[in-house]
Amino acid sequence: MSMFKRVVIIGTGLIGSSLGLALKKRRLAQEVIGLSRLPENALLAKRSGAIDSVGFSLDVCSGADLVILAVPVDKITALAASVAKFIKKRCAVIDVGSTKEDIVLKAGALIPDFLGCHPLAGSEKRGAGNLQEDLFKGSICIITPTPATGKALLKKISALWKKIGARPVILTAKEHDRILAYTSHLPHLTAISLIKTVPEKYLAFGSSGLKDATRVSASDAGLWRGIFMANRNNLLAALKSFRKELKGLEEVLEKKNTKKLEKILDSARRKRGKLK
Amino acid sequence: MSMFKRVVIIGTGLIGSSLGLALKKRRLAQEVIGLSRLPENALLAKRSGAIDSVGFSLDVCSGADLVILAVPVDKITALAASVAKFIKKRCAVIDVGSTKEDIVLKAGALIPDFLGCHPLAGSEKRGAGNLQEDLFKGSICIITPTPATGKALLKKISALWKKIGARPVILTAKEHDRILAYTSHLPHLTAISLIKTVPEKYLAFGSSGLKDATRVSASDAGLWRGIFMANRNNLLAALKSFRKELKGLEEVLEKKNTKKLEKILDSARRKRGKLK
Incomplete structure (x- = not known):
């Protein structure tokens, strides 16, 4: 039996579409609907088998029992406010953003069954064109419940991550953001500073050491602007x-x-x- | 016809043994003799087919037409002084160190047919156990002649690197060291600072971004101490x-x-x- 009847994934980028594919391949959802600000990305996700259909409006959330917010961190809270207007009671809503404290506080106040998640998977490559069914296999997924989080919700979402190969680890949102500042956001910041330091004419001599040290700096600027700003204090x-x-x-x-x-x-x- | 009769490789680590294997596989030398401070490393190189025999004293250099100094940078000048006592006239001597200015100046004064080389290949893994025949394929090898370098020598050594798949690029030793400070030594220094900054208990949450950003910090400490000290001013x-x-x-x-x-x-x- 499927865990979910209808899953709506909002944001069919690398994480959203890989998540859709993992859900579908393991038959964890009867129906997966994808929405994207960029319709071509949602269509690409559909062609890749990551979603069953492309949704064009948030009202598809009204029939969902799971909504996944897979948009950049600085868009999650506003999106949660919109989604809150459509979902039925007991619909679980999770996000997959790289920062948690602010999101969990605000989205949690808007949606009773909201649970913050952060799968430590991904890459500097973006979009449904780079989706991977096994993106989460063997990775950690940090889950950040609050004292208000229902036990059934926490159990169900933990089971979901386990079924797609991730290892759920429970932390407070505050702990999450402090840790990630060191393990992800600082390495990103140093990679950016490093590539900016190397004189352009020297790039031809960059060997694997420089490439690896700066790989993440090839990531999407808008996405990371949001992450840096949301976790500013810890990052500083x-x-x-x-x-x-x-x-x-x-x-x-x-x-x-x-x-x-x-x-x-x-x-x-x-x-x-x-x-x- | 082989390019060389007898090649002596001093230092059968990752670079030395990979170079030996590349020479032998392409039949560029009739005989390759390896010497190592660690006899087990030279024996491993022999078992891997990277050298024909293990030399136990520098006097094997007396019959060589090419001697390759593949030891840590802070050992090269002293080694060049010892090798100078054994080699015959016209024996080419090259090093493969990651810094060049000091080495080229000192070894060049001791050996008329010395030529500084730096293949931009390698890894944080060391020793003959990690040797790769194709380590140099597609990589750049920086060659740093001086006004005193003979044209025939430069031509022959450039041809050697080309034959094992590398692209020789000619720079002055000064240019080399300035460039490498940015493209290799600084990324190494930031990787070290980064891994030291991450609290130990957070390491379990390190994803691919942190791993890539700090990969080179797993390198041999003695080797890099020498590189940092030799290129101190440029690195600063x-x-x-x-x-x-x-x-x-x-x-x-x-x-x-x-x-x-x-x-x-x-x-x-x-x-x-x-x-x-």
């Missing part, structure tokens, strides 16, 4: 720590302290080894 | 530029200047697109 705190590490290395170089330099390099190497 | 200059970019982004976040933030993100995205 992480940046402060990073600048301190940088300053430490600079001083070691200035003082030609080779012994300490090797110690820093070695402790970094060992710590990187713990990143599976 | 690159670091200064990087800190300026970082400061710019910090200010934009502090002032909540979303318009400028998107502009920066977008220009980074476009620049990253030029990195092939």
Whole structure:
């Protein structure tokens, strides 16, 4: 038996369409409807088998038992307010945004059965053209319930993520945003600073080290502007720590302290080894 | 006909052993002898077919027409001085180190037919256990002749790199070091600072973005200590530029200047697109 009758996915980008495909392939929904600001993206998702049909208005949400908000973080709260007008009682609404505190607070106030989710999957590539059925397989999905979240809702959404191969991890929205500032948003910010630092005429000499270090900077600018702004305070705190590490290395170089330099390099190497 | 009669590779790590295998597979040398500070590494290289035999003393260089110094940068000059005592006239000596100015100056003064080389290939993985026959295929090899470099030598070594799939690019040692400070050494330094900044308990949430951004920090500490120290001044200059970019982004976040933030993100995205 399907877990859901009608799932509406709003935003058929990389995450939304990959999620649709995963739901359909595992027969977790009887019907998946996709909506997109860009109709060609929703049509592409349909052709790829990620959704059954393209919805053209939010009123399709009225028949849904699950609505997935898969739009950029700075659009989620306004979208939740619109969706709230159409959904029936007990319809679950989740988002898949990269920041959580503000979204969970605001969308949670508008929709009783709202649950914040953040699958740690994705890529610098965007759009339904890059969808992957197994995008979530083996990845973590952070779920951020509040004291008001119903137990049945939390159980059902956790089961959903498990069925598509992700490992649900429960955190508060506050914890989520603090952690992600270090593990995702700061690396994004340093990648951007790094590619901007390299003189254009030197790019021809960029080897795999530079490519890997800057890969995420190829991501969509609008999407990341929203993430940076939503998690501004945590990101600024992480940046402060990073600048301190940088300053430490600079001083070691200035003082030609080779012994300490090797110690820093070695402790970094060992710590990187713990990143599976 | 082989290009060389006897090639001696000193240092059978990732680069040295991959180079040996590439030479042997393409029959560019009649005999390849490998030497290593770690005999097990040289034996591993022999078992992998990267060298014909393991040499136990530098006097094997006396019969060589090419000696390749494939040891960490801070060991190259001293090694060149030792090798100089054994080689016959007209024996070509090249290194494959990641910095060039100091090495080319000192080794060039000791060995008339010395030529600095830097294949932009490699990985955070080390040792003959990770050797790859095609490591140099499609990569750039920077060659740094001086006004004293003989034309025949430059021609022969350029041909060698071409035959194993690399594209030789000629630069002065000074240019090389300035460029690599930005394209390799700075990304290495920021990767180290980044992994050190992330609190250990958050590492479990590290996704592909963090992994890629910090991959190079898993490299050998001793090797990179040498590279950082040899290219200290250029690296400090690159670091200064990087800190300026970082400061710019910090200010934009502090002032909540979303318009400028998107502009920066977008220009980074476009620049990253030029990195092939």
